[in-house]
Amino acid sequence: MRGVEADGLIKKGNPVRGKVGQPSIPMELVPGGAFFLGLKVGRRSLDLILTDFLGNIRSRVYLTHKYPTPDGVVLFAGHGISQLLEQLTPEERTRVAGLGIALPFRLWDWAGVLGVNKSDMEDWRDRDIRAEIEARWDFPVFLQNDASAACGAELVFGNSDRPSDFLYFFIGFFVGGGLVLDNALYTGKSGNAAAVGSMPIGRRGGKMLQLVDVASLSCLETAMAHRGLTADAIWSNPASWQIPQGMIDEWIDTASDGLAFSIASSASLIDFSCVMIDGWLPDAVRDDLVAATHAKLDSINTAGIVVPDVRAGSIGSDARALGAASLPLSQRFLVDRNALING
Template sequence: MEDVISKQVSTDAAAGRARRGTNQSGMRDHNERLVLSLVRQHGSLAKSDIARITGLSAQTVSVIMRELEEDGLLLRQAPQRGRIGQPSIPMALAPGGAFFIGLKIGRRSAELVLIDFLGNVRAMLQHSYRYPAPREAIGFVAEGLAKLRGALTPEEDKRIAGLGVAVPFELWSWADAAGAPRAVMEEWRDCDIRTEIQSLCDFPVYLQNDATSACGAEMVFGKTGDLSDFVYFYIGAFAGGGVVLNGRLHGGPTGNAGALGSMPVPGENGRPTQLIDVASIAVLEKMLAARGAETAHLWTSPEDWGDVGPELDIWLGRAAEALAYAIVSATAVIDFQAAVIDGWMPVAVRHRLVEAVGKAIEGIDAEGLRLPKVREGTVGIHARALGAASLPLSERFLIGAAPVSGSA
């Protein structure tokens, strides 16, 4: 699929930039995106604040904000009095200004989510399976889109700005690890999933690696504070990640930057292996299955795994050590402010994992490096689906959007 993805890099998106438009189907210009990004970051801002931060003239800011208000993207807030002169009027994002749909196709489940302009989840659908099959995934999307759009008013439906797809690149290569029939997984090699889904809807469809999308969710919706450079790990069926540099999701020329699952880490007997072979939840699943324990709840009940047993402690210890080495290795290349860890797991398990990673790092020789702070992600189990929904949001309305594959 990687070859297919590289060919999809957006001819149409470039055309979209040229035809700005005044509604949600058009690309906003740079200054409008800058204003929307600042308002999203700060919650609300007055015209004078935006002029001061951006260096744009007060007149330019006034014109931009008036147009954004007329387009239904900004809302006036209560005037702020107490200063000399006219009271300032902060402007905030309008929740119903635009809507976005995100699709996550994972190795054990698919999710479809509808969010508003603030990132609030309006609806979510989930479908679990033993392994992903193209036809089954597309059928889930077709059915799910009808349900999500059917719950919106006609005016709201017109404001759907796009659909993002988060899917593991080269999904067919994980047949053995996913325990799936090789013939079914091979179908992904020739499946142009973005085009298939584009045929189901009348708004643009974007495509991104699933772990990179989760990283994007942390950047757009998470509580990252003033972090502008961080390495991100998402622990799902398989471990992956992403990189944020200068406040921008960095995908690299092929979209594989931050492919942290492939990072070499110490394995058994000191032999090198990949992070994905140690820190993935699929590894915990195999450990449980080896003693005949039930494993379905790992995928169907990520909020509460219940009493997993001693295998969880063993897995956490090994995963933490592997993640610690991955963080130190990444820091030797880029001076990250933080290492963020999130995943398809209960909050309590994530907390234990992050604590264990912090302790494991202390035992690694990192002389010459300034190690980043290890912290928990703030988006949680649905980060990949929300990250998918953030693709059209970032591409059309924000500054610092990562390159994504095509739109129509």
């Protein structure tokens, strides 16, 4: 303990009095004891953050784009990391434990929905951006599926009253998910477990739909484009959308249908007590989506299964970037590193 304190990672807190004997002195993490970088690669934006030991975001660099390319991500990461590190003192830079990357898997499968040619996304099949970025820096770099990383942020930085088992949905350009079993993030053999966006939810007009077709922000983006509105309002500021409320309500109605169906299907396979829904959403929109999903779930025939509780996630729009930053934190400082990074 003294060694960890001497390293500047922990410090003595205020004495706790009122009990028998000498007052106890709790130990606390030092916010500046370690720093972590988190890179979120989104289909419409890139976000690089610098966090301290408590998960506070110290600074960030942000960029919107039409679609992500390996070259663009590596270039953004190089410039962004340099910019963020310049804000630290020389001593603080020695405390940067690493970079985590939250990346959607199989990006080449979604070129059509992104509105680009398939050839524009083919480089993602063979490029290893983790290794390319790591080669430029003297700290380790880790990579995880973006929705799994967002779920991991709930484990590390979320509310302490979370259940030990839960299914997690993150609403981004595409909806994605994560699965927590016995307080550990389960990512599976390929790292792509809980790929809820690919879950079939029924037919419409003879076509089998997946959850991604109804519960993604790409659906809202398409609806706005059909009405002659720019989708910049979605991606520029997740805290406040300047979007007609009627359009948001229509999207919530459709998205909650799909989410409720997916939750019921998942609960028939795994007995989890809770579902968390978070996303690149204003808090009010997220809360309305949670309420609508809960109501739709109540209307489904769930005979034979225990219906899980549905609640809002506690992290918000930064979940993917914070989850990315938690990867070097878990590798360096958590006793059970498997709780976050392995299946």
